[in-house]
Amino acid sequence: MTAHSLPTALPSPLILHEDPVSGNCYKIRLTAALLDIPIERRFYDITKGETRTERFLAEVDANGRIPVLQVGERFLPESNAACFYLADGSDLIPSGRFERAAMLRWMFFEQYQHEPNIATMRYWLHVLGEANLSDEQRGLMPMKRSGGEAALALMDRHLARRDWFVGDACSLADIVLFAYTNVAHEGGFSLDEYDAVRGWIRRMRALPRFAAM
Amino acid sequence: MTAHSLPTALPSPLILHEDPVSGNCYKIRLTAALLDIPIERRFYDITKGETRTERFLAEVDANGRIPVLQVGERFLPESNAACFYLADGSDLIPSGRFERAAMLRWMFFEQYQHEPNIATMRYWLHVLGEANLSDEQRGLMPMKRSGGEAALALMDRHLARRDWFVGDACSLADIVLFAYTNVAHEGGFSLDEYDAVRGWIRRMRALPRFAAM
Missing domain, CATH: 3.40.30.10 (Glutaredoxin)
Structure with a gap:
C-alpha cells in the first residue's frame, strides 16, 4: 500500500x-x-x-x-x-469515478447482506450468549446463517482473482468488510472453505499502521 | 433547487x-x-x-x-x-466534507433500517400478495412493521426543522429515501402521523425534471 x-x-x-x-x-x-x-x-x-x-x-x-x-x-x-x-481526500477512497462507486457498492453490500447476518450472529452467540437468546432470535438463526454464508461466498469469488475489493490497493471497502469477517468465527462461521478471504485477511493484517480489534 | x-x-x-x-x-x-x-x-x-x-x-x-x-x-x-x-460531480452530492458524509449516513440508514422493513413489507403485501406468504414471512411481519415505523419516525423528527435531509437542497439522501417512503402505503404503512415526511414528499414531487415511479 x-x-x-x-x-x-x-x-x-x-x-x-x-x-x-x-x-x-x-x-x-x-x-x-x-x-x-x-x-x-x-x-x-x-x-x-x-x-x-x-x-x-x-x-x-x-x-x-x-x-x-x-x-x-x-x-x-x-x-x-x-x-x-x-x-475523504485520502487514497483509501479511489480517485476514479467508477472505482469510487464500486467501493461504495461493497460498503452498501456490507450493511445490507454481511453485517445483518454475520454481526448479528456474533452478537447473539458471542456477546449475549446462546443460552440468553429469545425464541424469536433462535428462529431467525437459520436465515442469518445462510445469509452470512452467501455473503462470504460472494466475497470469496470476488477475491479469487484480486488482492483487494476495488482496484489494486486497500480501500474503505476492504476496511468495512474486514471488521466482522475477521471475527466471523465468533458468530459460528468458519472461513476454512474461503481461501481467498483468508489470504485477504492476511494482507489486511500486514498493512502499515494496522490496528487489531 | x-x-x-x-x-x-x-x-x-x-x-x-x-x-x-x-x-x-x-x-x-x-x-x-x-x-x-x-x-x-x-x-x-x-x-x-x-x-x-x-x-x-x-x-x-x-x-x-x-x-x-x-x-x-x-x-x-x-x-x-x-x-x-x-x-458524482453534480450538486446532488454536497461539496462540504461533513455534509457529504452526512448524506451517506442517510443512504446507509436507508439500506439498513428503512429498505429491509418498508420495501420488504411492500414486496410481500403489494407484489407477492398476503395470501401467498410463507409462515416464516408472516412471522417476521411484526418486526418489519415496528422497524419501518421507527425509521419513518426518525425521518419525521429530522425533517421537522429542515426541508431536506442534508443542507438546504435535495441530495441523494432525499432521493434514495423517497423511493420506498413514497409507496410505503403499499407495505401497509400510513404517513398520516408524519406531517414533516408528507411535506418533504410534496417538495420532492415538485422538483424540476421529477419522474414518477
Missing part, C-alpha cells in the same frame, strides 16, 4: 462514541489508525442500554445507536459514513 | 438492468431524470426468477440481484452506489 495523503482541515475534537465489542466501531478506529488520525474515545455498554438513555438520545443520536463520530459540535451516525468522513 | 452541473465523461452505454416494480431501481431512474442523464433499460421479472438464471449470474451480477447499472462493459450493483456514480 502506498502512503496515504493526509486529509486536510479535520476539526477537533474528533470523538468516537463507541462500544469496543462492536465491529462497526472498530471499522472507524481502523480507518483512523491507517490514516494516522488521532481520535478520542467515549465508551458505552450496549448490553446495558447505555445508548438508549435520555441523555444519549438527546445529545448524541436520536436513533440510540453507536458508533457515532463527533466532529466538533456535530454528530455523524452510521459506521460507514464515519469511515468515509475520515478518509 | 438550483440547476445541476452535469457530470462529465459518462461512458456509454449506460444500461439499467431492472424490474420496474422495484423502488431500488426507481432511485436510479429518478437520479438520472433529475440530472437529465439518458439511460437505457433492460427489464427482468424478479417474481419469475429472471435475475437468478445462469446467464444473469454470469454476465450481469453473481449476486443475482437487481438493480445493476451497466457502465460500458462494467457492472455496478447496489442501488445507492449506482446513484452515487451518476451524481
Whole structure:
C-alpha cells in the first residue's frame, strides 16, 4: 500500500462514541489508525442500554445507536459514513469515478447482506450468549446463517482473482468488510472453505499502521 | 433547487438492468431524470426468477440481484452506489466534507433500517400478495412493521426543522429515501402521523425534471 495523503482541515475534537465489542466501531478506529488520525474515545455498554438513555438520545443520536463520530459540535451516525468522513481526500477512497462507486457498492453490500447476518450472529452467540437468546432470535438463526454464508461466498469469488475489493490497493471497502469477517468465527462461521478471504485477511493484517480489534 | 452541473465523461452505454416494480431501481431512474442523464433499460421479472438464471449470474451480477447499472462493459450493483456514480460531480452530492458524509449516513440508514422493513413489507403485501406468504414471512411481519415505523419516525423528527435531509437542497439522501417512503402505503404503512415526511414528499414531487415511479 502506498502512503496515504493526509486529509486536510479535520476539526477537533474528533470523538468516537463507541462500544469496543462492536465491529462497526472498530471499522472507524481502523480507518483512523491507517490514516494516522488521532481520535478520542467515549465508551458505552450496549448490553446495558447505555445508548438508549435520555441523555444519549438527546445529545448524541436520536436513533440510540453507536458508533457515532463527533466532529466538533456535530454528530455523524452510521459506521460507514464515519469511515468515509475520515478518509475523504485520502487514497483509501479511489480517485476514479467508477472505482469510487464500486467501493461504495461493497460498503452498501456490507450493511445490507454481511453485517445483518454475520454481526448479528456474533452478537447473539458471542456477546449475549446462546443460552440468553429469545425464541424469536433462535428462529431467525437459520436465515442469518445462510445469509452470512452467501455473503462470504460472494466475497470469496470476488477475491479469487484480486488482492483487494476495488482496484489494486486497500480501500474503505476492504476496511468495512474486514471488521466482522475477521471475527466471523465468533458468530459460528468458519472461513476454512474461503481461501481467498483468508489470504485477504492476511494482507489486511500486514498493512502499515494496522490496528487489531 | 438550483440547476445541476452535469457530470462529465459518462461512458456509454449506460444500461439499467431492472424490474420496474422495484423502488431500488426507481432511485436510479429518478437520479438520472433529475440530472437529465439518458439511460437505457433492460427489464427482468424478479417474481419469475429472471435475475437468478445462469446467464444473469454470469454476465450481469453473481449476486443475482437487481438493480445493476451497466457502465460500458462494467457492472455496478447496489442501488445507492449506482446513484452515487451518476451524481458524482453534480450538486446532488454536497461539496462540504461533513455534509457529504452526512448524506451517506442517510443512504446507509436507508439500506439498513428503512429498505429491509418498508420495501420488504411492500414486496410481500403489494407484489407477492398476503395470501401467498410463507409462515416464516408472516412471522417476521411484526418486526418489519415496528422497524419501518421507527425509521419513518426518525425521518419525521429530522425533517421537522429542515426541508431536506442534508443542507438546504435535495441530495441523494432525499432521493434514495423517497423511493420506498413514497409507496410505503403499499407495505401497509400510513404517513398520516408524519406531517414533516408528507411535506418533504410534496417538495420532492415538485422538483424540476421529477419522474414518477
